[in-house]
Structure formats: structure tokens, C-alpha cells
Amino acid sequence: MNKALLALLVVVGAGAGAAGVLVATGQLQMPDVASVPSEVLTSPDPSAQPNRQVDDDAAYTAFDQGQYLTALSLAEARAALGDPQAHTLVARIYDGGLGVAKDEITAARWYARAAELGDVPAMLAFGNMLAEGRGVGKDRTAAAEMYEKAAATGDPLANYNLGLLFLKGDGKPENAYRAAKHIQYAAENNIAQAQYDLAALYQKGVGVDSNAIEAARWMSRAANQGLLAAQYEYAVMLLRGFGLKDDEKKAIPLLQTAAEKGVAGAQNRLAWIHQEGAGGVSKNPAEAAKWRLIAKAGGVSDEKLDLLVDAMPESEKKAAQKAAQEWQDKRLTLR
Numbered sequence: 001m002n003k004a005l006l007a008l009l010v011v012v013g014a015g016a017g018a019a020g021v022l023v024a025t026g027q028l029q030m031p032d033v034a035s036v037p038s039e040v041l042t043s044p045d046p047s048a049q050p051n052r053q054v055d056d057d058a059a060y061t062a063f064d065q066g067q068y069l070t071a072l073s074l075a076e077a078r079a080a081l082g083d084p085q086a087h088t089l090v091a092r093i094y095d096g097g098l099g100v101a102k103d104e105i106t107a108a109r110w111y112a113r114a115a116e117l118g119d120v121p122a123m124l125a126f127g128n129m130l131a132e133g134r135g136v137g138k139d140r141t142a143a144a145e146m147y148e149k150a151a152a153t154g155d156p157l158a159n160y161n162l163g164l165l166f167l168k169g170d171g172k173p174e175n176a177y178r179a180a181k182h183i184q185y186a187a188e189n190n191i192a193q194a195q196y197d198l199a200a201l202y203q204k205g206v207g208v209d210s211n212a213i214e215a216a217r218w219m220s221r222a223a224n225q226g227l228l229a230a231q232y233e234y235a236v237m238l239l240r241g242f243g244l245k246d247d248e249k250k251a252i253p254l255l256q257t258a259a260e261k262g263v264a265g266a267q268n269r270l271a272w273i274h275q276e277g278a279g280g281v282s283k284n285p286a287e288a289a290k291w292r293l294i295a296k297a298g299g300v301s302d303e304k305l306d307l308l309v310d311a312m313p314e315s316e317k318k319a320a321q322k323a324a325q326e327w328q329d330k331r332l333t334l335r
Contacts, residue, residue, distance in 0.1 A: 058074050059074035059078060059086065060089070068098040068099025071099075072090060072099065075087075075089040087111075087113050087117060088119050088121055091106075091111040091125065095135075103135075104129070104134045104135030105136070108134070111125050112136075114126075115149075120153050120155050123149050123158065124155060127145075127146030127147045128143070128161070140165065140170050140171030143165070143171055144172045147162040147165065151182065156186045156190075156194070159182040159189075160182065160186035160193070160194045163179045163180070163182030163185075164183075164197075166178045166179035167207070176206050179201075180198070180207030184198055184208075190225070192221075192222045192225040192227040192230070195225070196218070196222040196227055199218035199233070202214040202215035202218065213243045216243030217243070219234045220244075222234075223254065228258055228261055231254045231258050232254070232255070235251040235255045235266065236251075238250050248278055248279030255269055255273070264298030265300060267291050268291070268305070271288045271289070274288035274291065275288035275292075275308060286316055289317065290324045290327070292308075293321060293324035294324050
């Protein structure tokens with residue numbers, strides 16, 4: 001398998017969503033689009049509202065209202081009667097440190113019991129703990145078993161995680177075809193990161209026939225869900241006409257969004273757009289220099305653009321440096 005496919009792109013923590021970390025050159029050429037499916041493994045945020053068994057259940061009501069100790073007491077009482085979802089609720093309280101000291105060992109024990117009793121969210125959560133070695137010994141094979149049980153019920157996130165393990169040959173024998181099937185199922189069920197990764201598989205021809213049109217279609221769907229990495233990659237596809245008609249005017253707002261949110265490759269491409277004037281954007285060397293300096297600080301190399309910035313009059317260069325610093329300072333205050 002192409003080694004690039006196994007590099008890390010995104011860490012999706014407990015419900016955090018995808019956080020694209022693309023460090024592409026930003027020059028106006030087709031990068032290795034979405035060549036890197038995700039490493040990790042998605043699970044619900046422990047503090048998010050849990051799945052209810054009944055709408056008027058007192059434990060869930062207390063949880064929703066932030067009365068975590070009350071929810072814990074009520075859930076433990078229900079768990080003693082064998083309620084699987086009550087076990088999961090207890091686990092989530094300990095997993096998130098909600099009203100109690102965070103205790104991943106205790107959380108793992110409660111998730112494991114809930115999974116044994118058939119609760120699908122618990123299977124997914126306990127699978128993640130096994131995969132990551134949180135609160136329990138790291139065991140990707142056991143994690144894959146958990147995901148497989150949950151995936152068999154039709155759970156999209158479990159299918160996605162299982163697909164990643166098949167792709168990596170980690171906990172499951174490497175099988176790109178089965179990986180693509182599970183990832184596609186998750187993508188069809190609107191998991192944005194799965195849509196991004198499926199685009200990568202189509203672009204590379206891994207587990208599926210190489211298909212630029214399908215790659216662009218799935219990247220578009222992920223971008224439309226607000227996945228930052230996908231917005232950048234889809235913008236690049238639009239610039240290059242990869243799998244669809246080129247459209248600079250449509251690409252530039254996506255690049256702008258990604259650049260403003262810190263994607264260094266997008267920042268550098270935006271610098272070139274302002275430098276050359278494209279897609280209805282007027283030529284603006286000062287704005288180009290600002291974005292180039294920001295991208296450079298983000299680790300993107302571009303000797304040609306650096307030479308253009310260096311050749312600017314000293315006063316304009318200092319103004320660009322000031323603008324870049326102000327942008328960085330503003331981002332720090334927003335974090």
C-alpha cells in the first residue's frame with residue numbers, strides 16, 4: 001500500500017470533529033489531494049446528550065440539566081437492574097469527569113459492561129478506549145471486535161473506524177476493499193471525515209477504482225459539511241479542474257475560509273492569488289505578502305514567493321509584516 005495513505009492527517013477526539021492539518025505547498029499545482037485518510041477513530045463527546053431509552057427518564061433529565069451527581073446516582077440504580085444505557089451513562093460521566101474526578105479506568109469498566117449488554121454507543125466508546133489504550137490496555141484487535149459488533153447494527157461511526165483499521169492492517173488484516181466499503185457506508189450516512197477519506201481513496205485508487213469525478217463529489221460533500229481540510233482540498237480541485245470544471249471564483253471563498261482558520265497551504269495559495277490577480281480578485285502584492293508571511297510561519301516553503309516579498313520596498317514589507325503579526329495576534333485571542 002502507498003505509505004502516504006497511512007500518514008496521520010487528523011486526530012478526531014471524543015466528538016471533536018475533524019481538524020484538518022494540511023501542510024501543502026500552496027503553489028498552484030495539484031497536491032496529493034486527500035492522500036491521507038484519518039488515523040483516529042471517532043466517538044461521542046461524553047458531555048453531549050446521551051441516547052435516551054425513554055424521554056422522561058430522570059437520570060437523563062438530570063444529565064441534560066448538568067446535575068451530574070444526581071444523574072450518576074440515578075443511573076447507578078438503573079444499572080443495578082441491568083439497564084445497558086444506564087451503564088453507558090455512568091461511563092460517560094466518569095469518562096468526561098462530569099461532576100466527578102475524571103476516571104478512565106472506571107469509565108472503561110462501565111463501557112465494557114454496557115457493550116456486553118448490547119448498547120451500541122458503548123461498543124463504539126469502549127472500542128476507542130481499547131484502540132487508544134485509555135483506561136485499559138491498548139488492544140487494536142479487541143477494538144476491531146467492538147467496532148465490528150457496532151457496525152453490524154448499522155452504526156456509521158463504527159463502520160468508519162472499522163474501515164480505518166482494515167485500511168491500516170491494524171487489528172484487522174489489511175484489506176483496502178473492505179476498508180473502502182466500510183468508509184463508504186459511513187460517508188453515505190453523512191460522516192464528513194469519512195466523505196473526505198473516501199475522496200482520498202477514489203483519488204488514489206485504493207480499494208476502489210481511481211475516479212476523479214467521484215473524488216471531487218465526495219470532497220464537495222465533506223466541504224459542504226464544513227470540514228476544514230475538505231474545504232481546502234475541494235478549493236484546490238476547483239482551481240485545477242480535478243474531477244470537475246475549474247472554477248476560480250468558487251474556489252477562492254473556500255480558500256479564504258481555510259486560510260482564516262489557519263490552513264497554511266490555503267494561506268500560501270491565497271498569497272499567489274493576490275500576487276497574480278485571479279478569480280476576480282484584484283492584484284494586491286501587499287495582501288499577497290501578508291498571507292505569504294503567515295503561511296511561512298505555518299511551515300510552508302515557497303522560494304519564488306519569498307523572493308517577490310523580499311523585493312518589495314522596505315516600507316511595504318514592514319506593513320505586510322505588521323498585518324501578518326496582527327492576524328496572528330487576533331487568532332491567539334480567539335483561541
